[in-house]
Amino acid sequence: MNRSNTGANLPTLRSHNAALVLDLLRVAGERGISRLELAERTGLTPQAVSKITARLRAEGLATEAGHRASTGGKPRTVLRLVPDAGHAVGLHLDRDELTLVLVDLAGVTVASRTAPLDFGAPAAEVVAAAAGEVAAVLAGPDGAATGPGGAEPGPRTSAPGSPPRAASPARASRNVLGVGVAAPGPLDHLGGxxxxxxxxxxWDGFPLREALAARTGLPVVVDKDTNAAALGLALRADGPEDFAYLHLGTGLGAGLVLGGAVHRGARTGAGEFGHQTVALDGPVCSCGGRGCIEALCLAAVADGDVAEAARVLGTGAANLVGLLDIDRVVLGGRTVGADPDAYVRGVRAVVGERVRRDGIGAAVPLVTTAGGDRPVAEGAAQLVLAPLFGRVGGGTG
Known part of the structure; x- marks a missing residue:
């Protein structure tokens, strides 16, 4: 994700170099990686790597994972990340539903919850409900909360306007680094x-980051739902690429990754995909415009016409492919998750036809699915974790 692969042996860049090493440990997984390999891949000296890994081990972030045969001399000691040394909460605030995940440093989800949400309720009530669910996912038995069907109701927060809650024992035992929030846009991700x-x-002008931090006692990062999902997907990619994440649920939006980095635009306005006009005299959209792709797509969904919804979605995807020459289109959201194969087929057909007709690029971009809403919540957690690994695209609380 848009960062240098080369370290710098300067004291002022110690945290940068540690992030490089941590990220390589994360990518190596259970197999681990040797200090020599870390030095080769970061450009750091073996001495610098030894100091960094010693500090990471002392902090509980890294541990030995056995030995690997060497081409000469004694076997190399292999190090790996300690996933449960830290956790992050990912929170997806949808218009009618709230989804939370608790993930470890490796990005693995260890707990999750889903609950109804009325995003049109007073902001204080929405924030209180969100804070209560955060407390619940942290208080679950061994982090095994699985949602309404498998988890006990979590503790509720105090009334709006009351002092922030003290950090719970669950938070302390898990070393929770913060809460990443994915919300509908437009929004200011820097100010939250x-x-x-x-x-x-x-909601215009509401300080969501500040309000939720006060309720939970945790650092909070806020971004658009589609940007969060795009970030999570980009972190799993083998290398930098250009792709669009299209989310079809209660609305329609996009997250853009260009050159391996999330493209937010100057005012976090990039990716307002659903409100591109594709029919000048089309139906009125909730945004006040006419013929928006979101209005057409949601109308087809309401009519139960999946083929038409996929065709409309494919038209918008083809516009993005023609405009940005992207490598991949990823579909997500609960509507797509209900019939992923039909949406992939429909979007692929329209995009393929446009590419062949207009001669865009050398090949039809890959069209895949990320499933339902979970990628948004998981990406929200990465808003907290990404900076720890030196990945551009996260944020700070």
Whole structure:
């Protein structure tokens, strides 16, 4: 994700170099990686790597994972990341549903919850509900909360306006680094402030990051739902690439990854995919415009016409391919998750036809699916974890 692969042997860049090493440990997984390999891949001296790994081991972030045969001399000691040395909460605030995941440093989900949500309710009530679910996912038995069907109801927060809760024992035992929040846009991801969310203008100017941090006692990072999902997907990629994540659920939006980095735009406005006009005299959209692709797509979904919804979605995807020449289109959201094969087929057909007709690029971009809403919540957790590994695209609380 848009970062240098070369370290620098300077004291002022100690945290940068540690992040490089941590990221390589993360990517290596259970197999681990030797100090020599770390030095070769980062460009750091073996001495610098030894100091960094000693500090990471002392902090409980890394541990020995056995030995590997050497081409000469004694076997090399292999190190690996300690996944449960830290955790992050990922929170997806949808218009009618709230999804949380608790992930470890390796990005593995160890707990999850889903609950109904009325995003049109007063902001204080939405924040209180979100904070209560965060407390619940942290208090679950051994982190095994699985949602309404398999978890006991979590503790609720105090009334709006009351002092912040003290950190729970569950938080302390898990070393929770923070909460990443994925919310509908538009919003200011640096300030953590929502703007005029389509259909919910009452959120305009609400300091979501500040309010949720006060309720949970945890650092909070906020970004658009589609950007969060795109970040999570980019972190799993083998290398830098250009792709679009298209999310079809209660609305329609996009997250863009260009050159391996999330492209937010100057005001976090990039990716307002659902409100591109594709029919000048089309139906009125919730944004106030006419013929938006979101309005057409959701109308087809409401009619139960999956083929038409996929065709409309494919038209928008083809526009993105023609505009950005991207390598891949990833489909997600609960609507796509209900019939992923049909959406992949439909979008692939439209994009393929446009590419062949217009001669865009050498090949049809890959069209895949990321499943339902889970990638958004998982990506939200990565808003917290990504900076720890030196990955551009995360944020700070």
């Amino acid at each position: 402030v929502l703007h005029r969310v389509t259909g919910f203008p009452q």
